[in-house]
Amino acid sequence: MKQTAAFFSSRRSRRLSTLGLALLLAAQASACRQDMHDAPKYEPLEQSSFFKDKRTSRPLVAGTIARGKLKEDKLLHTGRDGDALSESFPFPVTEGVLARGRERYNIYCTPCHARTGEGNGMIVQRGYKQPPSFHEERLRAMPAGYFFHVMTNGYVTMPSYSLQVGAEDRWAIAAYVKALQLSRHANVADLSADEKIRLEKGETEPAAGSGPGHEPGHAKEAHGG
Numbered sequence: 001m002k003q004t005a006a007f008f009s010s011r012r013s014r015r016l017s018t019l020g021l022a023l024l025l026a027a028q029a030s031a032c033r034q035d036m037h038d039a040p041k042y043e044p045l046e047q048s049s050f051f052k053d054k055r056t057s058r059p060l061v062a063g064t065i066a067r068g069k070l071k072e073d074k075l076l077h078t079g080r081d082g083d084a085l086s087e088s089f090p091f092p093v094t095e096g097v098l099a100r101g102r103e104r105y106n107i108y109c110t111p112c113h114a115r116t117g118e119g120n121g122m123i124v125q126r127g128y129k130q131p132p133s134f135h136e137e138r139l140r141a142m143p144a145g146y147f148f149h150v151m152t153n154g155y156v157t158m159p160s161y162s163l164q165v166g167a168e169d170r171w172a173i174a175a176y177v178k179a180l181q182l183s184r185h186a187n188v189a190d191l192s193a194d195e196k197i198r199l200e201k202g203e204t205e206p207a208a209g210s211g212p213g214h215e216p217g218h219a220k221e222a223h224g225g
């Protein structure tokens with residue numbers, strides 16, 4: 001009986017000393033972890049003792065261009081072909097491009113220029129300066145690149161839209177504005193034989209029927225055609 005008690009007590013004290021060792025190790029380990037929390041690296045905006053200006057965030061080397069931001073295509077990004085504003089587009093103007101242009105135009109330009117391009121949009125009706133109509137002779141004569149240029153750089157009181165509208169979309173809008181202008185001066189002689197027959201029969205294209213100015217306003221229209 002005595003022996004058993006001695007056996008138990010020695011087991012217990014061994015257990016206690018194991019626990020003590022474990023605690024000691026844990027304490028040491030946590031001292032190490034303190035170092036890891038403050039690793040020898042700079043944190044954003046931390047002061048530097050290495051650089052003269054004490055800034056750890058270094059300025060970009062002059063001429064640095066972010067990945068994917070190299071504006072190699074001059075026509076696409078400036079609207080210019082050589083020095084002159086371009087008559088042509090940097091990519092083919094398909095029906096899809098025109099649909100995209102109409103959608104973007106309706107979002108970004110109609111508040112002032114109105115869906116018809118006459119320049120009496122809702123903001124203008126509430127007192128904003130009235131832009132000229134896109135249908136006036138001077139603007140009808142302007143090349144596509146001019147519209148791109150105005151959207152990119154702004155024009156007198158009109159702000160630039162280059163932050164809200166990407167370069168491709170600005171060209172798509174320019175194409176749509178050109179189409180708006182053409183819509184008032186379309187010539188029957190320009191139609192194909194097929195289209196002339198349809199016109200005589202009074203048929204419209206299946207997905208059309210939404211001329212500028214009276215659109216149904218469905219989100220679906222962006223896929224039109």
Ligand code: HEC
Nearest residue numbers: 108109111112129130131132147150151155156157158161
């Ligand atoms: C907040 C109102 C507003 C919005 C939105 C706006 N414009 Fe304008 N725009 C104007 C005003 C005002 C003028 C006339 C500027 C002046 O002469 O002071 C103008 C002028 C123009 C001109 C004619 C420049 C000239 O030679 O007379 C073009 C082209 C044009 N805008 C295109 C666009 C396109 C495309 C969009 C859509 C991306 C757009 N604008 C969005 C207000 C706006």
